Every structure is written in C-alpha cells, then in structure tokens.
Amino acid sequence: KKEPSPNPSLPDDFLLSCFARISTLYYPSLSLVSKSFRSLLTSPELYKVRSLSDHTECCLYVGPVSILNCRSHTWSEGPSMRDDLYSLSASVVDEKIYVPFFQKKKKKKSLHVFDTETQTWDPVTIGLKDGFYNESIDGKFLVVASNKQVVIYDPKKVRWDAVRIRSRMDCNMDLSLLIYCEIDNVLYSAWGGGESSDGRWRELEGLVGLPELTSESCVRLADHGGKMAVLVSQNLSFYSRFSHKKVIWCGEISLERRNGGCEIWGKVEWFDHVLTVPAGCHVVKVLGVTV
Incomplete structure (x- = not known):
C-alpha cells in the first residue's frame, strides 16, 4: 500500500501575507502550531508586511520594568543606573525616554534621559524642587509639580519654559496626583478632564457607563489608537474571602470634538473586568503600541 506523501509546506511570503491580516491577539495561539509559525510570528519581516499593507493595530501593553519588544514579545534588561531610584512616570520624545526619579538615599528629585540609540542614561537639569509627574505632548516634554507649577522642555531648542495652567482646579487640587495621557495633542487627566493648547482644563462630557472612581482606585490612562484606554485596579474588600x-x-472611550472644538465628549465603548491578580501586584504603566 502506497503511503500518502506529506503536505508541502506553504511559502513564507504567503504565510507572512496571511499573518499580517490577522490581529496580533491571535499570534500566541498561532505560535503553538509549529516552530516555523512561531519563527515567522516573531520575525521583523512580519511587521514590515503589516506596515506596508496597512494592517497595523494599536495594542495595549502593561509593564512595570525592563524593556519590552512589542513585536517579539520578549523582555530585555536596560542599562542600570548608579543610584537607587524610584519612578512611576516616563515619556518618550524624539526616541528618548524622559524619566523623573526620586533618589531614595539622597531624598531628592532628579530627571534622567535614556537614549534608545546609544543605550545610555544622562541627567538633565530641571528647576523644580518638588515632586513631579511628566507627559509628552506635541513633541515636547511637560512636567507638572505638586505645587501646581508646570514647565515644558523643548528638545529642539534645548529650553525649559514655564506654562500657566488656567483652571478652576488650581485652588483645590494637587496636579501632581492626576493621572495623565496625551491623545492628539490634548492632555487628559483621570480626575480633571482635558487640557487644550490654550492651557485651559475642561470637563470631558458624556462618559455614561463609566463607574465612579474613588480615592482607592488606581487608574492608568493610555492613547489606544486615538481612543482613551482606561485601566482601573482595586483591592477586593478586606471582609471578603478574596x-x-x-x-x-x-475600558475604551471614544472622543469627539463638538461646538467648534470647544467641547470634547467621551463615549464609553466598553468597560469590563479583565483580570484578577494577587493584591501585591501594581499597575505601574500602560502604553498603547502600534504594531
């Protein structure tokens, strides 16, 4: 009896073309099919094909430390720093990562820049002595201090400029405690709406279906393909067996400008429970990446 011949393997170019049309959410499952599939799914060629065929998509990543290659889904350790530093904030401007740190031993603040090309850290002088949070907007690096002082660093001009924030929140809210994200050159806050180019904070209208946030809620925001991704974590009740x-x-919030751009409305597309983790876990940074 004649044995059946094995099926011929498909050309890599054909497979790459097929994979490029599939959401990256299915890549982990596809990689289990065979070693050749796993190799193609983590190859740089696949993401070139996705880009050329206009099949890129924005994926949400959550990560506390190290460097994540969003294409191969692999972690690598970044170069270490001399001091014992602590930070919950980072921004990217012109392929450089700006990170404000708190030096635990010296009990003082400092700002460092990580050059992704040279893989080196360099300190940057900043005239803020108080605690601060940062965000990148319109190709510039914005720093908010807890004393409500705001400065913007222009890397092209190598210059710091003070910014006056006009808002009814100025008198009763600590701006450094707000959670920020930038979408289409508008700075959004978990507690304070959106801040436009004229430096004025406005309420984000709408948001029907979004649960009320409390002081115990840990909130993180991210640009997710022009929409706002919202990640909320909270410990379960002390009296619960969990x-x-x-x-x-x-959740995901779509944004719409109305009334000549003077108003921004948010529509909650969906909001749901996605994960349960040990109470000791903390969501530090959320980032939307187009791959």
Missing part, C-alpha cells in the same frame, strides 16, 4: 486579590477593569 481579600488577598486585586481586580482589574479595562
């Missing part, structure tokens, strides 16, 4: 657990919700 008190050692933390629940994480995720």
Whole structure:
C-alpha cells in the first residue's frame, strides 16, 4: 500500500501575507502550531508586511520594568543606573525616554534621559524642587509639580519654559496626583478632564457607563489608537474571602470634538473586568503600541 506523501509546506511570503491580516491577539495561539509559525510570528519581516499593507493595530501593553519588544514579545534588561531610584512616570520624545526619579538615599528629585540609540542614561537639569509627574505632548516634554507649577522642555531648542495652567482646579487640587495621557495633542487627566493648547482644563462630557472612581482606585490612562484606554485596579474588600486579590477593569472611550472644538465628549465603548491578580501586584504603566 502506497503511503500518502506529506503536505508541502506553504511559502513564507504567503504565510507572512496571511499573518499580517490577522490581529496580533491571535499570534500566541498561532505560535503553538509549529516552530516555523512561531519563527515567522516573531520575525521583523512580519511587521514590515503589516506596515506596508496597512494592517497595523494599536495594542495595549502593561509593564512595570525592563524593556519590552512589542513585536517579539520578549523582555530585555536596560542599562542600570548608579543610584537607587524610584519612578512611576516616563515619556518618550524624539526616541528618548524622559524619566523623573526620586533618589531614595539622597531624598531628592532628579530627571534622567535614556537614549534608545546609544543605550545610555544622562541627567538633565530641571528647576523644580518638588515632586513631579511628566507627559509628552506635541513633541515636547511637560512636567507638572505638586505645587501646581508646570514647565515644558523643548528638545529642539534645548529650553525649559514655564506654562500657566488656567483652571478652576488650581485652588483645590494637587496636579501632581492626576493621572495623565496625551491623545492628539490634548492632555487628559483621570480626575480633571482635558487640557487644550490654550492651557485651559475642561470637563470631558458624556462618559455614561463609566463607574465612579474613588480615592482607592488606581487608574492608568493610555492613547489606544486615538481612543482613551482606561485601566482601573482595586483591592477586593478586606471582609471578603478574596481579600488577598486585586481586580482589574479595562475600558475604551471614544472622543469627539463638538461646538467648534470647544467641547470634547467621551463615549464609553466598553468597560469590563479583565483580570484578577494577587493584591501585591501594581499597575505601574500602560502604553498603547502600534504594531
């Protein structure tokens, strides 16, 4: 009896063309099919094909440390720094990562820049002595201090400029405690709406279906392909048998300008529980990456 011949393997170019049309959410499952599939799914060629065929998509990544290659889904350690530093904020401007740090031993603040090309850290002088949070907007690096002082660093002009923030929140809110994200050159806050180019904070209208946030809610925002991704984590009740657990919700908000751009409305596309983790886990940074 004649044995059947094995099926011939498909050309790599054909497979890459097929994979490029599939959402990256299915890549982990596809990589289990064979070693050749796994190799193609982590290859730089696949993401070139996705880009050329206009099949890129924005994916949401959550990560606390190290460097994540969003194409191969692999972690690598970045170069270490001399001091014992602590930071919960980072921004990218012109392929450089700006990170404000708190030096635990010296108990003072400092700002460092990581050059992604040379893989080196360099300190930057900043005239803020108080605690601060940062965000990149319109190709510039914005720093908000807890004393409500705001400065913007222009890397092209190598210059710091003070910014006056006009808002009814100025008198009763600590701006450094706000959670920020930038979408289409508008700075959004978890507690304070959106801040336009004229430096004025406005309420984000709409948002029907979004649960009320409390002081115990840990909120992170990210640009997700022009929409706002919202990640909320909170420990379960101490009196619950799941008190050692933390629940994480995720949602997506579409944004629309109205009334000649003077108003920005948000529509909650969806919001749901996505993960339950040990109570000791913390969501540090959320980033939307187009791959």
